[in-house]
Amino acid sequence: xxxxxxxSLYFPYLGSFCDDCADTGSGVxxxxxxxxxxxxxxxVFIVIRKNDAQSGTNGIFKKIVTSxxxxxxxxxxxxxxSSWLGGCQEKVIKFYEDQEDQDQQKGADGTTPSTGxxxxxxxxxxxxxxxxxxLCITHMAS
Numbered sequence: 001x002x003x004x005x006x007x008s009l010y011f012p013y014l015g016s017f018c019d020d021c022a023d024t025g026s027g028v029x030x031x032x033x034x035x036x037x038x039x040x041x042x043x044v045f046i047v048i049r050k051n052d053a054q055s056g057t058n059g060i061f062k063k064i065v066t067s068x069x070x071x072x073x074x075x076x077x078x079x080x081x082s083s084w085l086g087g088c089q090e091k092v093i094k095f096y097e098d099q100e101d102q103d104q105q106k107g108a109d110g111t112t113p114s115t116g117x118x119x120x121x122x123x124x125x126x127x128x129x130x131x132x133x134x135l136c137i138t139h140m141a142s
Contacts, residue, residue, distance in 0.1 A: 024087030070131030077124035
C-alpha cells in the first residue's frame, strides 16, 4: 500500500503499473502467510509422527495431514512465484522495453526476477519433496 501510493505520487506517468504490482505483492504476501501456516502444521505433525513411531502408534491420519500440509505449502509457494511473474514481472519488462524505445537505453535486458522469486521457487520444491517424503515413508518402532 505504501509503495503503491509513493510510486503513483512520484511516477504518475506509470499509470496502473504501480497499482498492479502492489496488488500482486499483496496477493504474494497472502499466499506466503498461508504457506507459513501450512508449514507450522506440518512441523507439528512431523514431530508427533516421530514420537509416535517410537511407541508404535503411528496412524494414517497423521501421515495424510503431514504430507497434505507440505503439499499445500508447495502449492501456495507455486502461486506466489507464478502470480509475481504473471502479475508484475511482465509489466516491469514491458515498462523497460517502452523506455528502451524512447531513450535508446539497455531496456529490459537488465530485468530479472528478484531473489524473492528464487526463494519461493526453491521453497516450493523443498515443500513438495517434504510432502512426498512424508507420504512415502513408514515409521516403524525400533
